Amino acid sequence: MKGQLSNHLEQIKHQLWEMNKGLYENPELGDQEYESMKLLANYLKEHQFEVETGTVNRPTAFKATFKSGKPGPTIAYLAEYDALPEVGHACGHNLIGTMSVGAGIALSKVLNQIGGNVVVLGTPAEETNGAKVPMSEQGIFDDVDVAMILHPSDQSYESRESLAMDAIQYAFSGKPAHAAASPEEGINALDSVIQLFNGINALREHVKSDVRIHGVISEGGKAANVVPDYAVAQFYIRANNRNYLNEVVEKVKHIAEGAALMTGATLEISNYELSYDNMVTNQTLSEVFNKNLKQTSTLPLNKDKPGSGSIDMGNVSQVVPAIHPYIGMNKPGIVHHTKEFAQQTVTDDGYKTLVSGALALAQTGYDVIYNEELLRAIKEEFSHQL
Structure with a gap:
């Protein structure tokens, strides 16, 4: 079955890559990502996702849902697509958005066999006034069983904590x-x-x-x-x-x-901006993702290191089991929020990152849906976190 995920991703990887480059070439700041949102949301519509925009009263947010019609958990992939002033997509949100869209579409193609649902959430303004905060507060994750996002970096790291x-x-x-x-x-x-x-x-x-x-x-x-x-x-x-x-x-x-x-x-x-809570990684879910990433990427996966930044995914992790790992772009030492980092997202290494990252996310979603015991363990860990 996981082989099917790879086949489905193979069929859409070129479109995902074009979207990634389109986001890179037309960067939009937080809460101004109108064209970026349309690009991702319209592609999900093409793949039979039901899409609503303006989620939690944020005009550039969206919620795209694919329901199998069969019982099963709901997997959420979170897409970011806001850029930074002057340096554009120097945090790689163009890759984040397209990896999540790719994972959601690939997983949707096998749901008629395994059940469950998949949601892709468009979450604007992570760099400033993150939409994941009101999403967490207003019940968007009430029907979600696990939430995942994958962030590009110089090297691959396990999901870590944040401040x-x-x-x-x-x-x-x-x-x-x-x-x-x-x-x-x-x-x-x-x-x-x-x-x-x-x-x-x-x-x-x-x-x-x-x-x-x-x-x-x-x-x-x-x-x-x-x-x-x-x-x-x-x-x-x-x-x-x-x-x-x-x-x-x-x-x-x-x-x-x-x-x-x-x-x-x-x-x-x-x-003057929304408050971010600390990220709490669900280790059970993280271990499953780590195993999948090691199979889809040839780059080494490093142990998590103490976080020094803050992310609105932290708020998500307070209401649903969640992970926020990092995937390398084969450029050790390259620094976030620089033009060099942005340029790396549209290289051959960036392309490999997109494909391997989307596949690892899709495979992890499959594992959670298919393995009821795994889902119970994830939720048991989360219950002790509260």
């Missing part, structure tokens, strides 16, 4: 005045931001080593001879798990409040 993250803005309002003639009349909002940075730097000594706090001054005044009456700092605050992150965020809130008190400014705190 929980909050994106928080601290806006200070003061009072303008002539900085030379009447500085005593002013309240310097920029001084509040500077004290916030100083306080955070002092905090770093007293938090766990996994914590990452990094930010910028997005607004700091307009002219040197005017006391800044409005200043804004934006920070990403990260930690290994959501509970400890919440503690750190509270500490930074107190620092910001202290900075406002020191200067006399007023403070407004808000989230």
Whole structure:
């Protein structure tokens, strides 16, 4: 039966490759991926998937479903297709989207024999305001048994953990005045931001080593001879798990409040992007995928390493058994978010990555549907995670 998956993927691999190149040549930023979404969604329609767009009120999100009409679990493949400013698809989301679409279509071709359902979810804006967050909150995964996504990288890595993250803005309002003639009349909002940075730097000594706090001054005044009456700092605050992150965020809130008190400014705190939870890999599902990837790819599969970034797949992993492995493009040392990385996605190595990755995903979906004992083990592990 797995041989059939390979045969079905063989029939569509050239179309998948053309879509991958089309995404690369026409990169679209998060929540602006209108043409990218149409490209993937229309191809799924051609293969008898029922497609709805605008999922969770995100215009460039979609849900494509293929039902066998027979009992069985539902497998979800998650597609990303947002690009980065200036460097385009430098995180390889063109490959992510096409691998998930390819896996979904290949698996759909054998469902009439084994039962179950397959869903391909188009998830915009992973780089900024990930749609997987509201999808996780609004019940999109309620009828899903396992969720998978495969990310290109320099080398292949097992599914790993990621950091929980909050994106928080601290806006200070003061009072303008002539900085030379009447500085005593002013309240310097920029001084509040500077004290916030100083306080955070002092905090770093007293938090766990996994914590990452990094930010910028997005607004700091307009002219040197005017006391800044409005200043804004934006920070990403990260930690290994959501509970400890919440503690750190509270500490930074107190620092910001202290900075406002020191200067006399007023403070407004808000989230400028959605919060990401930490990724929890389902090891049972991961082991099955690893076995399949070793069969479809000739590249070595490395053990997972501690994650330092944050992904909205973390939110998915809190509500359904999930994996987020990495597949190599035969370019050890190449760095994400660079033009070199984007270019690698459309090389011969990128083509091999697409085919072997899509097949490994499809085979893993098949294993979960066909092996009831495996699915029970996956769900048992997930129940202990909660």
